[in-house]
Amino acid sequence: MTDNAAWMETDGYIAIIHLNRPAARNALDPQMLVELADCWSRVRDAAEIRVAVVTGTGDAFCSGADLGRLIPLVSGGRPPEDEWDRRVLADRDILGTALLRTFDVVKPVIAAINGHAIAGGMELVQGTDLRIASSAARFGVQEVKWAIFPGGGSTVRLPRQLPFARAMELLLTGDLIDAGTALDYGFLNRVVAPEEVLPAALDFARRIAANGPIAVQAIRASARACIGRPESEGMNLESGFAAPVFRTEDAREGPRAFMEKRTPVFKGR
Numbered sequence: 001m002t003d004n005a006a007w008m009e010t011d012g013y014i015a016i017i018h019l020n021r022p023a024a025r026n027a028l029d030p031q032m033l034v035e036l037a038d039c040w041s042r043v044r045d046a047a048e049i050r051v052a053v054v055t056g057t058g059d060a061f062c063s064g065a066d067l068g069r070l071i072p073l074v075s076g077g078r079p080p081e082d083e084w085d086r087r088v089l090a091d092r093d094i095l096g097t098a099l100l101r102t103f104d105v106v107k108p109v110i111a112a113i114n115g116h117a118i119a120g121g122m123e124l125v126q127g128t129d130l131r132i133a134s135s136a137a138r139f140g141v142q143e144v145k146w147a148i149f150p151g152g153g154s155t156v157r158l159p160r161q162l163p164f165a166r167a168m169e170l171l172l173t174g175d176l177i178d179a180g181t182a183l184d185y186g187f188l189n190r191v192v193a194p195e196e197v198l199p200a201a202l203d204f205a206r207r208i209a210a211n212g213p214i215a216v217q218a219i220r221a222s223a224r225a226c227i228g229r230p231e232s233e234g235m236n237l238e239s240g241f242a243a244p245v246f247r248t249e250d251a252r253e254g255p256r257a258f259m260e261k262r263t264p265v266f267k268g269r
């Protein structure tokens with residue numbers, strides 16, 4: 001048991017981040033925001049971490065910002081009461097960091113979506129690279145129902161990650177969709193039984209972590225940077241990401257291991 005609202009463990013090269021307010025469906029209160037932002041910083045800065053998995057405790061993945069504690073605090077309707085509140089108010093972009101809106105964690109992130117991912121919870125998923133969901137999960141950006149803005153990046157990312165009309169339907173109605181529909185939209189990689197979510201996410205994580213970490217990070221960065229750009233501009237950008245990878249020790253080790261019929265040993269340099 002832990003009192004942390006978000007906490008992290010490591011398994012080899014993999015970090016597993018747990019959202020941990022199950023009684024509130026893992027709603028993001030000030031403490032969770034601060035602790036989640038801290039977890040992402042640790043993932044980015046720790047050389048030994050190659051992939052991160054984020055999941056929820058209990059039945060939900062994340063029900064978004066805490067409508068009783070966080071939204072009133074940041075909209076000026078509730079004065080700060082404790083250290084968590086003060087830390088949130090001191091860092092105006094902490095939501096952007098916690099939801100991976102403005103913070104680049106550099107390593108691939110896999111969402112193990114054990115249950116509902118709503119509003120800020122859905123926005124955190126939008127910031128990830130791969131998504132494995134429970135067949136019981138539902139998805140939506142419900143902020144508009146409460147007359148607030150889906151400020152975790154949805155108006156930018158959803159129209160890129162879904163067909164435009166599907167994105168606008170979700171944004172403007174606030175309606176929820178089930179996991180099968182989200183899979184059909186191309187928003188998810190896999191839908192599995194609830195108990196299979198974390199194992200399936202960890203299986204992906206291990207396969208990615210076995211690859212050359214510098215190549216993985218450069219491929220991820222290039223794919224993200226080139227979205228929506230004209231093809232020629234994208235190709236130029238891609239060259240900038242690719243060239244340094246070919247100069248690494250790992251890029252010599254990989255082909256050599258293939259020729260020697262052995263498993264490569266990548267050192268991240």
Ligand SMILES: C/C=C/C(=O)SCCNC(=O)CCNC(=O)[C@H](O)C(C)(C)COP(=O)(O)OP(=O)(O)OC[C@H]1O[C@@H](n2cnc3c(N)ncnc32)[C@H](O)[C@@H]1OP(=O)(O)O
Pocket residue numbers: 023024025027028060062063064065066067068069071116118119120121142143148149150151152
């Ligand atoms: C920029 C970002 C903005 C935002 O993210 S705004 C946040 C918008 N979020 C939402 O609109 C989601 C609201 N929550 C729900 O719709 C439902 O919950 C769920 C579908 C996630 C789960 O439903 P079920 O399993 O039936 O649980 P339950 O009885 O509704 O909730 C259990 C307890 O969790 C609290 N809770 C759930 N979500 C939030 C939340 N987002 N903020 C604050 N509390 C929340 C409830 O109030 C309740 O608490 P108690 O047991 O004391 O009655």
